[in-house]
Structures are given as C-alpha cells and as structure tokens.
Amino acid sequence: MTIRITPSILNADFAKLDEEIARVASASDLIHLDIMDNKFVPNFTFDFERAAEIIKSCPIPVDSHLMVIEPEKAAPAFAEMGSASVTYHFEAATEHRKIIRDVHSKGARVGIALKPGTAIDVISDYIGEIDMILVMTVEPGFGGQSFMSEMLEKVRAARSALGKNDRGVWLQVDGGISPSTIASAAEAGADTFVAGSAVYKAEDPAAMVTLLRQIATQ
Numbered sequence: 001m002t003i004r005i006t007p008s009i010l011n012a013d014f015a016k017l018d019e020e021i022a023r024v025a026s027a028s029d030l031i032h033l034d035i036m037d038n039k040f041v042p043n044f045t046f047d048f049e050r051a052a053e054i055i056k057s058c059p060i061p062v063d064s065h066l067m068v069i070e071p072e073k074a075a076p077a078f079a080e081m082g083s084a085s086v087t088y089h090f091e092a093a094t095e096h097r098k099i100i101r102d103v104h105s106k107g108a109r110v111g112i113a114l115k116p117g118t119a120i121d122v123i124s125d126y127i128g129e130i131d132m133i134l135v136m137t138v139e140p141g142f143g144g145q146s147f148m149s150e151m152l153e154k155v156r157a158a159r160s161a162l163g164k165n166d167r168g169v170w171l172q173v174d175g176g177i178s179p180s181t182i183a184s185a186a187e188a189g190a191d192t193f194v195a196g197s198a199v200y201k202a203e204d205p206a207a208m209v210t211l212l213r214q215i216a217t218q
C-alpha cells in the first residue's frame with residue numbers, strides 16, 4: 001500500500017511559512033493546509049486570499065482541509081485556487097453531490113472528513129464518488145491534541161467499506177499522529193497521515209516525516 005505523509009503547517013511559524021514548508025517539502029507527499037473559519041470550529045487560520053498565496057507558492061501539492069461552514073461555496077473555491085485535494089466536513093454540508101461534482105470539475109480530488117462523533121455509515125452513498133475519507137482522530141480545531149485510539153475502529157470500518165478499492169481512494173487520519181501512534185493507524189488501514197506538531201516540534205522536521213513514513217510502511 002502506498003503511504004503518504006502530509007505535514008500540517010498549523011503548528012508551523014505562520015510568519016515564515018514559505019521557509020517552514022521548504023523544510024519538509026522534499027520528504028513529504030502533500031502539504032496539509034488547515035482552513036478554519038471560527039464558525040465550524042472555534043479557531044481561525046487563513047482567509048481565502050492568504051490561502052491562495054500559500055497554495056500558489058507551495059512547491060508540492062496541497063491537501064486543503066476545510067473546517068468551515070458552507071463548504072458548498074468554499075470547496076470549489078479551494079479547488080480553483082489549485083489545491084490537489086479538497087476535503088470538507090460531512091457535518092458542515094448538505095449538498096454533497098454538488099460539492100463532489102464542483103470540486104471534480106475544477107480538477108481536484110475531493111475528500112469527506114468525519115468528526116470523532118460522526119459514524120462512517122453516513123458516507124455510504126458517496127463512497128463510490130469521492131477520492132479520500134478523512135477520519136479525524138481528534139476533535140477538529142486545534143493542533144497538539146492527543147490521538148483518540150477509539151477512532152481506530154472507525155478507520156477499520158472505513159477500510160472495509162472501501163472493499164477492493166479499485167479507484168484508489170485514500171484513507172487519511174488527522175490528529176495526534178506521531179511515531180508512537182502512526183503504527184496503530186496504519187495497521188487499522190490508514191494510508192495517508194497528517195502530522196502537525198510531531199513534525200514542526202521536531203528538531204529536524206524532514207527527518208521526522210521520513211521516520212513517520214518508515215514506521216507506517218512496516
């Protein structure tokens with residue numbers, strides 16, 4: 001199984017983001033960009049203008065994780081900005097088919113994220129149309145929280161729902177991923193891993209990405 005490590009810049013130094021991204025780019029598959037609107041979650045990260053600049057100047061593909069209300073508007077906008085992948089929260093949306101269609105029409109992959117309290121079954125109708133399932137392993141909103149091991153069961157259920165997975169749908173986990181938790185998430189079936197504080201609190205962030213990849217591959 002192909003393993004992808006997607007560092008989150010949420011815990012990087014926002015004042016020198018280009019530099020922070022450059023530190024991990026060559027070791028990473030995509031950069032995970034957390035977009036928070038202070039409505040869906042009690043925190044704010046970047047407005048559209050700043051996000052567009054980050055996506056444009058990023059040397060590797062960007063995985064935009066939208067923790068925002070009304071993803072019907074935001075998701076296509078993030079695809080248009082050049083994100084390789086756009087993930088929205090199931091809980092924030094009503095018009096799933098419209099979002100999937102609109103993001104695809106702009107050439108990006110589309111993912112659906114599930115908060116810890118949201119069951120995997122809610123996406124059964126859409127699993128055949130999306131490109132990634134994101135199982136949140138913390139409550140969205142903040143970096144540096146502890147991995148919720150009780151989410152491993154949901155990761156297993158998601159892997160089994162993907163079945164033969166002919167379309168190559170990615171299964172991502174986000175929250176509390178570190179050298180001590182990544183093996184259990186990989187064993188449960190995740191193949192795409194977000195890591196924020198583990199990477200940016202490390203003395204050598206690129207080496208940490210490589211270490212996480214090694215552990216997940218075992």
Ligand code: DX5
Binds near residue numbers: 065140144177198
């Ligand atoms: C949390 C964000 C995560 C966050 C992960 O809402 O979606 O991407 O940056 O940070 P860590 O790895 O520190 O839990």
Ligand code: ZN
Binds near residue numbers: 032033034065174
């Ligand atoms: Zn995220």
